[in-house]
Amino acid sequence: MTDTASTVPPWPAMSIAQATALLTASGSLLEIVDAEIDGRPHRVWKNAPPTLMHSFMAGRAHGEKTFLVYGDERVSYEAFARATLALAADLQARGVKPGDRVAVAMRNLPEWPVAFFAGALVGAIVTPLNAWWSGSELAYGLKDSGSVVALLDIERLERIGPALNDLPDLRHILVSRGEPSAADPRVARLETVIGESATWAALPPGDMPAVPLNPDDAATIFYTSGTTGSPKGALGTHRNAGCSVMAGVFSICRSALRRGEAPPTLDPTAPQKSGLVSIPFFHTTGCNAVLIPALVTGQKLVCQRRFDAEEALGLIERERITMIGGVPTVAIQILQHPKRDEYDLSSLETVAYGGAAAPTDLVRQIEQATPAKAGSGWGMTETSATHTHHLGEDYLNRPDSCGPAIPVGRMKIVDPNGHELPTGQVGELLAYGPNIVREYWNKPEATAETFVDGWVHTGDLARLDDEGFCFIVDRAKDIIIRGGENIYCQEIEAVLFDHPAVAEAALVAKPDPVMGEVPVAFISLAPGETVDAATLTALVASRFAAFKVPTEVIITADPLPRNAAGKVVKPELKAWLTARAAE
The missing domain is CATH 3.40.50.12780 (ANL, N-terminal domain)
Known part of the structure; x- marks a missing residue:
């Protein structure tokens, strides 16, 4: 009878250094x-791949293999490539030049990678925006980046709404999956350029834009939330x-x-x-x-x-x-x-x-x-x-x-x-x-x-x-990560401070078995003032994406704990949450 256990090689068979040396030789x-x-x-x-163009070309080589599945929609690599090149040509016709910012804000639709690579192929700096953001947050990203074109789905367009009037750099808006409800001469339907995903395979093969790209050229701006101030755009x-x-x-x-x-x-x-x-x-x-x-x-x-x-x-x-x-x-x-x-x-x-x-x-x-x-x-x-x-x-x-x-x-x-x-x-x-x-x-x-x-x-x-x-x-940074989404405390605390009944506000992370962490707000009331948790939750919800809204608001008439420098001691608040959970 064979001893199967003896045939299993001991782990690890080699060190990290040895494996790395072999693989990178x-x-x-x-x-x-x-x-x-x-x-x-x-x-x-x-x-x-030295540039996103090379990544795109590597993808097109996979031909009729399925690339994207979304519900009943199925898009091949070749169909994706044709739609991308059609959109790239349209962006160039709209005057997009290397270094211009092209924003993308939509859910994970098949149009998202088409928009991303079309912008990259014409040398634009593609700027993906958080589709969970509120209208004001999306408008901030468009304005801060100075985007000249925005590729949006209908939900993101409707969410931005009146803020579009405050974006003078934004010259063109292409919107997918819906009819815009408000007239704006800058807005056109993306489908008029590339059609619906089921028709992409029938588009012309397209030509690669004659734009030289180098490995260390700017290509993307991804926004990241820090502990203070507004989101920062990381230039990649x-x-x-x-x-x-x-x-x-x-x-x-x-x-x-x-x-x-x-x-x-x-x-x-x-x-x-x-x-x-x-x-x-x-x-x-x-x-x-x-x-x-x-x-x-x-x-x-x-x-x-x-x-x-x-x-x-x-x-x-x-x-x-x-x-x-x-x-x-x-x-x-x-x-x-x-x-x-x-x-x-x-x-x-x-x-x-x-x-x-x-x-x-x-x-x-x-x-x-x-x-x-x-x-x-x-x-x-x-x-x-x-x-x-x-x-x-x-x-x-x-x-x-x-x-x-x-x-x-x-x-x-x-x-x-x-x-x-x-x-x-x-x-x-x-x-x-x-x-x-x-x-x-x-x-x-x-x-x-x-x-x-x-x-x-x-x-x-x-x-x-x-x-x-x-x-x-x-x-070390004061960030709460809820299900992979960054929440930085100061912006939420600032909104809570806007309510006249709030004297102090502190947002801390509470461990959660599913989301990893969820935000909990501690509120100290101003003398003689009252407010309920639902009112403060609604206040935050009116200004920010749903994932940033505190799951709980704890209100007290006592001052929040502070150190000698006058800063709220958040570990004490977290310890209180832990102790309460253990009761």
């Missing part, structure tokens, strides 16, 4: 070479956008080598991989770590109108989904769904997530309940999504880590004076690499504070172990 797909970017030395992927380059294409392939190959297996190869004749898209394309993760890698490698992307766990289970079965990516909330809701066992999940190979804290037991639950390997990573808008990642046994053995840096990236931990700390000590995490964005759009002071000598100050508190695995222990 000269002549390999994942080869790394030296390059200079902005006068600084970097290591870069030799075979990464074409090179930034190509980094995650290689990072995902590398992580899968390294995991196989560590397991003692041969790394998988990109076989064009193999069954098509397919991903369930549960994260918006307007996020740097949804675009740079999901959309662009899928385009280059020929995956099928299945998009939901909005995430629904049972619908997702049905799509996994129907579309033979091999990969689920997004925030931990998605995996949690799928695992916890009472009808999970009624669906065939045998096609799943990978369930990966990031963007929010994940329960340390989630990786074990995934690997026990599904055939998939679980993966986790860390990144931010300023790192163009993925900067660390690990998968399978590496994640199982370090469930509280987000993995080591991608091999073209570096990390270090520093003290408040900027001095590098030894392995194992906690300090601020700094990141470096060809994936780091150039600057914040039109914000030189914030740029100088955050980007120093090529290193981005993340504001996260972390430690590194002796193999380079990163452990995020807290966030």
Whole structure:
């Protein structure tokens, strides 16, 4: 009788350093070479798509394979390419020049990647805007970026409404999936340019715009919420956008080598991989770590109108989904769904997530309940999504880590004076690499504070172990991450302060088993004033997207706890929430 246990190779079969050296050696797909970017030395992927044009061309090579699925709509790679080139020609006819900003604000429709790549191919700086934002927030993004064209779905157009009159830079608005209710000479239907998705395959083949693109040209502005002030636009380059294409392939190959297996190869004749898209394309993760890698490698992307766990289970079965990516909330809701066992999940190979804290037991639950390997990573808008990642046994053995840096990236931990700390000590995490964005759009002071000598100050508190695995222990920045969506406290507190009954307001994170965190507001009343929680909740809801609205408002007549500097001591408020939950 064969002892099957003895045939399983010991794990790890090789060290992180050994696996990295093998995968990135000269002549390999994942080869790394030296390059200079902005006068600084970097290591870069030799075979990464140098520009978004190259990513687009790689995608078109997949021909009649299915690229996008949305409800009953199915779009091939070739149909997507034809629609993109038709829209690119139209943008040029409207006077869009290299360096102009072209905004995209819509849900994950098939039109989203068409709009994104059409803008990129004509040399514009594509500016994805958060489709969950309120009208005033969307108007801020359009005005701050100075966008000359906006590509919107009908919901985003109606949400902006009267604010359009305050956007003098905006010359053209192309709207999909509906008839505009208000007359505006700048507005036209996107369908008059490219038609509906079912007709894209019948469009002319199109011509590539004669616009030279270089790896370090500005390509995107993704908005990120910080702890103070308004959202900042992170100016990314074409090179930034190509980094995650290689990072995902590398992580899968390294995991196989560590397991003692041969790394998988990109076989064009193999069954098509397919991903369930549960994260918006307007996020740097949804675009740079999901959309662009899928385009280059020929995956099928299945998009939901909005995430629904049972619908997702049905799509996994129907579309033979091999990969689920997004925030931990998605995996949690799928695992916890009472009808999970009624669906065939045998096609799943990978369930990966990031963007929010994940329960340390989630990786074990995934690997026990599904055939998939679980993966986790860390990144931010300023790192163009993925900067660390690990998968399978590496994640199982370090469930509280987000993995080591991608091999073209570096990390270090520093003290408040900027001095590098030894392995194992906690300090601020700094990141470096060809994936780091150039600057914040039109914000030189914030740029100088955050980007120093090529290193981005993340504001996260972390430690590194002796193999380079990163452990995020807290966030120095005052950000609440609800289901992967950033909420910065000061803007919510400022609105609460607008109510005359409010003397003090503090927003803190409350742990949540599904969303990761939810915002809770603490309110101290002004003397002699009264207000109820529903009124304050409605006040915030009238100004901001729903995900930013506090799930609970706690009102007290007593002052909030403050330190000697006069700042509210939020850890005390969080401790009070913890104690109450334990009662």
